[in-house]
Amino acid sequence: MLACRARNAAKKAREITRKSDLATTNFFGKLSDCKSKDPKVSEIFIVEGDSAGGSAKKGRDAMTQAILPLKGKILNVEKARLDKALSNEEIRTIITAFGTGIGEEFDLSKLRYDKIIIMTDADVDGSHIRVLLLTLFYRFFKPIVENGHVYAAQPPLYRIMHGKTRKYVLDDREKDEYLASLPENVRARAEIARMKGLGEMDADELNETTMDIEKRTLRRINVSDCVAADAIFEKLMGDEVEPRRKFIEENARYVKNLDV
Amino acid sequence: MNENDKENIEIDKYGGTFHERDSLAENDIVSEVKDSFLDYSMSVITSRAIPDLRDGLKPVHRRILWSMYEEGNMPDKPHKKSATTVGYVMGHYHPHGDSSIYEAMVRLAQDFNQRYMLVDGHGNFGNIEGDGAAAYRYTEVRLAKISLELLRDINKDTVDMDDNFDTTSKEPKVLPSRFPNILVNGTMGIAVGMATNIPPHNLGEVIDGCIAYIDNPDIDTLDLMEYIKGPDFPTGGIILGNSGIRKAYETGRGTITIRSRAVIEEAGTHSNIVITEVPYGANTMDLKNKVAELVRDKVIDGISDYHTDLKHGVKITITLKRDANPQVVLNNLYKHTNFQIQYGIIFLMLDGQTPKTLGLKDIISKYIDYQKEIIIRRTRFDLNKDEKRVHILEGYKIAQDNIDEVIKIIKNAESDSEAKEKLMSRFSLTEIQTDAILELKLRRLTGLERDKIEAELNELLKEIEELKSILASNQKVLDIIKKELLEIKNKYADERRTHIDMTAIDYIEDESLIPVDSVMVTLTNKGYIKRLGVDNYKLQNKGGVGIKGMSTNEEDFVEHMLVATTHDYLLFFSNKGKVYRIKGYEIPEFSRQAKGLPIINILPLEKDEKISGMFVISKNEESKYLVFTTRNGLVKKCEISEFANIRKTGKIAIKLRENDELISVMKTDGKQFIAVASSNGRLVNFDENEIRIMGRSASGVKGIELGDGICIDANVVSQGKEVLVVTENGYGKRTSIDEYRITHRGSKGVKTLNSTDKTGNIVAFKVVNNEEDLMIITNSGIVIRIPISQISVMSRVTQGVRLINLKDSQKVTSVFNIPKEEESENIE
Numbered sequence A: 001m002l003a004c005r006a007r008n009a010a011k012k013a014r015e016i017t018r019k020s021d022l023a024t025t026n027f028f029g030k031l032s033d034c035k036s037k038d039p040k041v042s043e044i045f046i047v048e049g050d051s052a053g054g055s056a057k058k059g060r061d062a063m064t065q066a067i068l069p070l071k072g073k074i075l076n077v078e079k080a081r082l083d084k085a086l087s088n089e090e091i092r093t094i095i096t097a098f099g100t101g102i103g104e105e106f107d108l109s110k111l112r113y114d115k116i117i118i119m120t121d122a123d124v125d126g127s128h129i130r131v132l133l134l135t136l137f138y139r140f141f142k143p144i145v146e147n148g149h150v151y152a153a154q155p156p157l158y159r160i161m162h163g164k165t166r167k168y169v170l171d172d173r174e175k176d177e178y179l180a181s182l183p184e185n186v187r188a189r190a191e192i193a194r195m196k197g198l199g200e201m202d203a204d205e206l207n208e209t210t211m212d213i214e215k216r217t218l219r220r221i222n223v224s225d226c227v228a229a230d231a232i233f234e235k236l237m238g239d240e241v242e243p244r245r246k247f248i249e250e251n252a253r254y255v256k257n258l259d260v
Numbered sequence B: 001m002n003e004n005d006k007e008n009i010e011i012d013k014y015g016g017t018f019h020e021r022d023s024l025a026e027n028d029i030v031s032e033v034k035d036s037f038l039d040y041s042m043s044v045i046t047s048r049a050i051p052d053l054r055d056g057l058k059p060v061h062r063r064i065l066w067s068m069y070e071e072g073n074m075p076d077k078p079h080k081k082s083a084t085t086v087g088y089v090m091g092h093y094h095p096h097g098d099s100s101i102y103e104a105m106v107r108l109a110q111d112f113n114q115r116y117m118l119v120d121g122h123g124n125f126g127n128i129e130g131d132g133a134a135a136y137r138y139t140e141v142r143l144a145k146i147s148l149e150l151l152r153d154i155n156k157d158t159v160d161m162d163d164n165f166d167t168t169s170k171e172p173k174v175l176p177s178r179f180p181n182i183l184v185n186g187t188m189g190i191a192v193g194m195a196t197n198i199p200p201h202n203l204g205e206v207i208d209g210c211i212a213y214i215d216n217p218d219i220d221t222l223d224l225m226e227y228i229k230g231p232d233f234p235t236g237g238i239i240l241g242n243s244g245i246r247k248a249y250e251t252g253r254g255t256i257t258i259r260s261r262a263v264i265e266e267a268g269t270h271s272n273i274v275i276t277e278v279p280y281g282a283n284t285m286d287l288k289n290k291v292a293e294l295v296r297d298k299v300i301d302g303i304s305d306y307h308t309d310l311k312h313g314v315k316i317t318i319t320l321k322r323d324a325n326p327q328v329v330l331n332n333l334y335k336h337t338n339f340q341i342q343y344g345i346i347f348l349m350l351d352g353q354t355p356k357t358l359g360l361k362d363i364i365s366k367y368i369d370y371q372k373e374i375i376i377r378r379t380r381f382d383l384n385k386d387e388k389r390v391h392i393l394e395g396y397k398i399a400q401d402n403i404d405e406v407i408k409i410i411k412n413a414e415s416d417s418e419a420k421e422k423l424m425s426r427f428s429l430t431e432i433q434t435d436a437i438l439e440l441k442l443r444r445l446t447g448l449e450r451d452k453i454e455a456e457l458n459e460l461l462k463e464i465e466e467l468k469s470i471l472a473s474n475q476k477v478l479d480i481i482k483k484e485l486l487e488i489k490n491k492y493a494d495e496r497r498t499h500i501d502m503t504a505i506d507y508i509e510d511e512s513l514i515p516v517d518s519v520m521v522t523l524t525n526k527g528y529i530k531r532l533g534v535d536n537y538k539l540q541n542k543g544g545v546g547i548k549g550m551s552t553n554e555e556d557f558v559e560h561m562l563v564a565t566t567h568d569y570l571l572f573f574s575n576k577g578k579v580y581r582i583k584g585y586e587i588p589e590f591s592r593q594a595k596g597l598p599i600i601n602i603l604p605l606e607k608d609e610k611i612s613g614m615f616v617i618s619k620n621e622e623s624k625y626l627v628f629t630t631r632n633g634l635v636k637k638c639e640i641s642e643f644a645n646i647r648k649t650g651k652i653a654i655k656l657r658e659n660d661e662l663i664s665v666m667k668t669d670g671k672q673f674i675a676v677a678s679s680n681g682r683l684v685n686f687d688e689n690e691i692r693i694m695g696r697s698a699s700g701v702k703g704i705e706l707g708d709g710i711c712i713d714a715n716v717v718s719q720g721k722e723v724l725v726v727t728e729n730g731y732g733k734r735t736s737i738d739e740y741r742i743t744h745r746g747s748k749g750v751k752t753l754n755s756t757d758k759t760g761n762i763v764a765f766k767v768v769n770n771e772e773d774l775m776i777i778t779n780s781g782i783v784i785r786i787p788i789s790q791i792s793v794m795s796r797v798t799q800g801v802r803l804i805n806l807k808d809s810q811k812v813t814s815v816f817n818i819p820k821e822e823e824s825e826n827i828e
Helices: A002-022 A049-059 A082-086 A089-098 A124-140 A142-146 A172-181 A184-189 A203-211 A226-237 A241-254 B003-017 B029-049 B059-071 B082-092 B098-108 B147-151 B203-215 B243-251 B284-296 B326-336 B360-401 B403-412 B416-427 B431-439 B447-472 B474-492
Strands: A043-048 A065-070 A115-119 A150-153 A158-162 A165-169 A191-194 A217-222 B023-028 B119-122 B140-143 B161-163 B170-172 B187-190 B195-198 B238-240 B253-259 B261-267 B270-277 B303-309 B315-320 B340-346 B348-351 B354-357 B499-501 B518-524 B528-533 B558-565 B569-574 B578-583 B611-617 B625-630 B634-639 B662-668 B673-678 B682-687 B711-717 B722-727 B731-736 B762-768 B772-778 B783-787 B812-819
Touching: A043 A049, A043 A089, A043 A124, A049 A065, A049 A203, A065 A089, A082 A089, A089 A124, A115 A124, A124 A142, A124 A150, A124 A226, A124 B029, A158 A172, A158 A184, A165 A172, A165 A203, A217 B029, A226 A241, A226 B029, A241 B029, B023 B029, B029 B059, B029 B187, B059 B082, B059 B098, B059 B119, B059 B140, B059 B147, B059 B170, B082 B098, B082 B140, B098 B119, B140 B147, B195 B348, B203 B360, B203 B474, B243 B253, B243 B340, B243 B360, B261 B326, B270 B326, B284 B303, B284 B315, B284 B326, B315 B326, B326 B340, B360 B403, B360 B431, B360 B447, B360 B474, B403 B416, B416 B431, B447 B474, B518 B611, B558 B611, B558 B812, B569 B662, B611 B662, B625 B711, B662 B711, B673 B762, B711 B762, B722 B772, B722 B812, B762 B772, B762 B812
Parallel strands: A043 A065, A043 A115, A115 A150, A217 B023, B238 B499
Antiparallel strands: A150 A217, A158 A165, A158 A191, B119 B140, B161 B170, B187 B195, B195 B340, B238 B253, B253 B340, B261 B270, B270 B315, B303 B315, B348 B354, B518 B528, B518 B558, B569 B578, B569 B611, B625 B634, B625 B662, B673 B682, B673 B711, B722 B731, B722 B762, B772 B783, B772 B812
């Protein structure tokens, strides 16, 4: 049974890869590809939610930046069986978009983008989606991750408004620095809002703060220890609940960002 | 320039410096995943899926209630559109999807989800069938009255407030929750790595439990369970036993079994299973589909129709086929569908910011601690307010005492601030006092007003003293909590809906938990069984039992009756030769007037199977044997001990040949005489020791030579007793047993009635006494009751007298002697 299922899944995977060679729009789902076909300068933003997808498409540099909007949370491939994962619409789109194929037929040289950028909201659901995507990449496209092609976009965490100025800052340190630079009376009246979603910014702002190659700060995801990485995915995303519960209990005090 | 070249040029623009222009941070995948996962899971745990111990609410619910309160969407105001509230919650406090907010709010307004609804909804809020509520542009909501108790005192600085997400308004971190909502309404939630499932409880019981804890903080879980019996679901249902409840209350986790409330009803030729309550969380549409699937796959046999009626609560009628055994079908439904469910209780909640699994006592003790804090903070707030007022009143008093001078100072002052300064320095008033004086209206200067100020001041000083004494005394704080909890109980508590069945033997730890009560068990001619508590019947000296009020139903009457304890075994023998054994407590208790429950609800009787004998086997049983008699005149004697291991599902008590049936079962002690009568008017009277003792499944030996008749009945007889016979045409007589000589087993016996065409065959043979009544039943269903004392005593070979006037086609079918109805006795 199991072997049969694996065989079918492998077959399906091959079919998907083959289709990708045809590269017609249908197979790319919601992908808005970049104009350039040169992997060296191309990058793909995997964006949370259709609402942010719209502004990302408007704000992007269409020559080099491709946008793939995801709807909601993607499947956890650590838990799902291979055949189920491969029949998932969004995972298929991602496989097609990357162009490398998966499993035995994986070929890094066919990767269509130099940078795969996960762009999720700066809230905890965004964090969750990032984890789900990293699980997918690490399990299905390990060499892509190992070779440093995967990045996390860093959208601003706060918006500071005073008078007619809107300033976006990346984190608490930048927020404090910026506030300190303001005159006393302005600082007192500054409105600080914690950003909840990419959709809060319009296209220009999104581009300027998060996507523009000149201004953005990306966070590259490295793999320094394969064994540790394997273990953490199994523990946090795997079938068994107990290790996960234990991890949460042991690490609860290290939590950095709590959603309200 | 062609298209291709253009593109190349544009790409060249990025040149080799493409990557270098990015500013890069780096992170290892392990810490990236760890941190992100932790952020997510801890957020889901602490601010999404798990309720706070103190108010039993998840953030979304708290925000909904707070928003409605802030909006003024109160129980005494008209409903407002749901869209208003959803928009308000989303815009001010809950930056998440509108549908998740609306769904959370809808749940609070659904009577099948919420034991005490916190939101009062108007319009279509869905049903237990799984149909959702109408869209939020249609429905309307307002706070339910009981929610005001969750919010009460919130404006008295009782709880900490937090900034909302964009620091434009404040929201409470927790509601004052003046009743223990965590237990009362319960909640369900799935977080990451953990889940919670807190069942709802009865408000009155929970408050009683809290008060018992306040009175005795050393109370243990078992004693708390005297007050809080177990979960109480909005959908009712029956919880089997209490061992799962106890485990959950002790450890925070436990599993209970919830069963639907079902009754088997006879409907002419077939039976119906009528279900009026389903387990909590069961969806009636899913139930129906599941039953349909089981019927289609032949897993359950015997169902011919299924109908759901939601008009007055749930009513599901399952029509059975004529040959179906209703008890078997019902058990299959319990086994294969959600008509019976396992409900895993997990008392997981946030204590502070930490998720904890707590037992009942911990929950109550922490809740009471929280209420203490609320009362202390409220008292401090009131005290502060009073003291401020006193301060101002004292200023007024000074001003009143020196009113002329005050007016002069004000009149002569150049400006507002000058007047203020002068007043302050002249009378050593504070700024607050002076401001208040300057704000005084002239009318406040009258003499009457002066008295008023004095009175208010005295009043306040008294109040301040009281408030201070509260802050100084833990006991006073507890007394206030008690008093206010009781107020809520009196206002909102209602009857328990979920029945906890303490007789479900598989689900109770210890049978001895069931009290040993003396009960009377009755089984009517139509097959309704019940037990009556000892208070409901009265043993009489004569040995009879007063049964007034039990036989009011004209068509039905009590055929079998016995007195037992709840822990005695009862044996039921059916005409099909089967025996069933249950314990006294398994028979449902009913009031004196009630009909009882059809016995097919308790025993898996087949179609046409009827109980022909019911016995109690007490612990110190004196009788040793049971003697069986069949329609074909066979008799069999068994030791009672043969029936020590019979189960509810039944076993063979006597192997019957085809077309034979068991007509009588008697208890004997080995020293009795047995009389067996036949339809053609003969009676054998022999020593019971002529029947040898046989095993349980044996068929027996010949008791009477029937000729062309059938066996009517058999009875234990002893000297001096009277024998009564009745014929099919309504003739009957009494004769002393001494007129019948002793013959042998298997003989033809002696004549007991001069059977003629006029009298017809004998249909009944009973051993009677004067204290009894006779019930005569005809084939047209008529039941006639006559006192036995009115029936003539005659010699053996006579025709008897007419007992009942019958029309042409009418025949007597059966006759029963039952205790006399007590008319004169005043039972109450």
